[in-house]
Amino acid sequence: MVKKIPIGPFHPILEEPEFFELHVEGERVVKIDQTIGWSHRGIELLSEHKTWDQVPFLVERICGICSCSHPFAYVKAVEDLCQIEVPLRAQFIRVIAAELERLHSHLLWTGLAGHFLGYNTVFMWTWKFREPLLDVLEAVTGNRNHYAVMRPGGVRRDLPAEEIPNILKLLDRLEKENDLLTKAIVDDPVIHARTKGVGVFNKTMCRLYGALGPTARSAGYDIDARRDHPIDAYDKVSFKVILCEHGDVFDKAVVRQLENFESIKIIRQCLSLIADTKAGDICAEIREVPPGEGFGMYEAPRGEVFHYVRSNGGNMPIRHKVRAPSFNNILTNNVSVPGNTVADAGLITAAVDPCYSCTERVGVVDRRNGERRVLTEADIVRLSHERTDEIRRRLAAEAGRE
Amino acid sequence: MSLALKALKKSPWVFHVNTGACNNCDIEILDCLTPRFDVERFGVVLVGSIRHADVLLVSGPVTANVLPRLRRLYEAAPRPIKVVAFGACGCKCGIFRDGYNVVGPMDKYIPVDAYIPGCPPKPETIISGIVKVLSQL
Ligand code: SF4
Numbered sequence: 250m251v252k253k254i255p256i257g258p259f260h261p262i263l264e265e266p267e268f269f270e271l272h273v274e275g276e277r278v279v280k281i282d283q284t285i286g287w288s289h290r291g292i293e294l295l296s297e298h299k300t301w302d303q304v305p306f307l308v309e310r311i312c313g314i315c316s317c318s319h320p321f322a323y324v325k326a327v328e329d330l331c332q333i334e335v336p337l338r339a340q341f342i343r344v345i346a347a348e349l350e351r352l353h354s355h356l357l358w359t360g361l362a363g364h365f366l367g368y369n370t371v372f373m374w375t376w377k378f379r380e381p382l383l384d385v386l387e388a389v390t391g392n393r394n395h396y397a398v399m400r401p402g403g404v405r406r407d408l409p410a411e412e413i414p415n416i417l418k419l420l421d422r423l424e425k426e427n428d429l430l431t432k433a434i435v436d437d438p439v440i441h442a443r444t445k446g447v448g449v450f451n452k453t454m455c456r457l458y459g460a461l462g463p464t465a466r467s468a469g470y471d472i473d474a475r476r477d478h479p480i481d482a483y484d485k486v487s488f489k490v491i492l493c494e495h496g497d498v499f500d501k502a503v504v505r506q507l508e509n510f511e512s513i514k515i516i517r518q519c520l521s522l523i524a525d526t527k528a529g530d531i532c533a534e535i536r537e538v539p540p541g542e543g544f545g546m547y548e549a550p551r552g553e554v555f556h557y558v559r560s561n562g563g564n565m566p567i568r569h570k571v572r573a574p575s576f577n578n579i580l581t582n583n584v585s586v587p588g589n590t591v592a593d594a595g596l597i598t599a600a601v602d603p604c605y606s607c608t609e610r611v612g613v614v615d616r617r618n619g620e621r622r623v624l625t626e627a628d629i630v631r632l633s634h635e636r637t638d639e640i641r642r643r644l645a646a647e648a649g650r651e
Numbered sequence: 652m653s654l655a656l657k658a659l660k661k662s663p664w665v666f667h668v669n670t671g672a673c674n675n676c677d678i679e680i681l682d683c684l685t686p687r688f689d690v691e692r693f694g695v696v697l698v699g700s701i702r703h704a705d706v707l708l709v710s711g712p713v714t715a716n717v718l719p720r721l722r723r724l725y726e727a728a729p730r731p732i733k734v735v736a737f738g739a740c741g742c743k744c745g746i747f748r749d750g751y752n753v754v755g756p757m758d759k760y761i762p763v764d765a766y767i768p769g770c771p772p773k774p775e776t777i778i779s780g781i782v783k784v785l786s787q788l
Contacts, residue, residue: 287716288669288716289671289714292747310746316675360685373685373686376685377686393773394675394678
């Protein structure tokens with residue numbers, strides 16, 4: 250008999266809290282129903298009542314973790330519309346801020362994935378490693394999370410020369426710590442047993458579902474907006490696009506970890522190149538925005554974000570469309586969850602994006618008919634921990650026999 | 652002071668709801684639990700069910716979809732429950748005030764005991780907020 254298990258509705262896989270309904274037979278999931286739209290705030294309409302310069306403050310609040318990516322795509326859209334050239338120094342500052350954000354976002358994900366697996370040490374460590382990163386961002390941009398660096402035509406704040414050694418020191422440190430984490434993940438037999446072959450999403454499916462970012466790259470689908478449509482300084486730096494082939498949870502973790510190294514590389518190159526530019530030359534003036542339309546895209550930590558703006562020559566956009574990668578990525582759960590156990594379902598949905606656990610403590614559960622088991626997020630985490638312990642014991646027993 | 656209240660002061664359990672926040676508030680809450688700020692040393696623990704909670708922490712400008720859920724959560728909470736509005740959004744809807752689907756701020760619907768402002772509040776602000784809530788008890 251098929252039973253239904255509701256999960257949610259609060260746990261933003263990305264911007265949105267989500268409501269999952271797992272249809273299970275015994276322990277096996279046969280189908281997953283997803284409802285989104287809980288945190289629909291009407292941002293596109295709001296932005297049509299803000300001036301061109303105010304919109305970046307709004308779009309960075311679409312999602313707290315991607316608070317550099319959305320403004321980045323938006324300002325590129327406006328610059329596309331006005332056909333203006335951004336000063337070189339501003340280009341580098343943008344890329345530095347955006348890559349620092351990618352680092353903090355990927356570290357955050359690794360921590361939460363560790364928490365899900367029952368490795369709370371990983372959770373605490375990665376978040377500890379993340380703190381100096383936030384300090385640097387605060388020193389450079391003025392805030393720990395919503396940076397407000399982007400502005401149509403350039404950036405709002407210059408990068409002070411005395412901050413550069415601090416950033417370099419941070420990068421050295423992060424490189425070591427990230428290396429440690431990567432090795433810990435790749436070498437651990439329990440993590441292998443728990444994540445390999447779990448939640449597989451293959452390459453043809455990526456095309457079908459329009460999966461983006463690390464979700465697609467982990468399945469070998471070669472797509473990265475930074476390389477495919479280089480904006481600003483991305484054509485002046487060299488970096489690799491990380492690809493894996495299996496598309497399971499393990500590969501998703503590995504892709505993110507290896508991307509951290511690439512981000513570190515990009516920031517180092519930018520810091521050395523920025524020395525040749527003139528301090529203070531950070532913003533091209535936009536006198537007026539002509540009628541027309543423009544679009545911009547950027548590879549956010551979770552995939553490509555796309556912004557479209559249309560102007561009638563006034564001081565506000567008359568249409569602003571935002572397309573975020575998570576919408577596509579969330580749908581991949583329809584394929585990757587069925588066939589796995591309930592204990593793995595939480596992990597698989599989390600592997601798409603880090604925010605799953607952000608509000609995982611919320612246990613509001615809809616109980617409409619008697620048939621449904623009530624499972625809060627805490628239960629999911631508990632199930633997941635039990636499974637890890639079981640694998641740990643089994644591996645220990647096997648090692649003992651040999 | 653009753654024994655229960657005394658115990659509560661030593662270890663307030665927090666249940667956190669995201670009513671359409673941008674995640675940053677939620678991340679900063681989690682950040683407080685990790686080694687740098689570590690509020691767990693004051694006995695602050697995030698719990699998985701409202702029935703275990705002493706403090707209801709609400710971030711985000713309440714959207715129309717989550718309002719019924721928020722009301723139900725408040726009704727289901729054991730008493731005494733302290734309600735904390737978190738972030739600019741929780742206090743006054745922040746930048747989303749004019750959104751057509753935003754029906755907040757939350758204090759229109761449930762009584763609020765403390766406000767923690769900021770977008771997102773810095774961990775230091777959060778800790779001072781916790782101290783204020785505890786001293787109200
Ligand atoms: S207060 Fe700021 S950080 Fe918090 S949810 Fe609102 S917009 Fe996001």
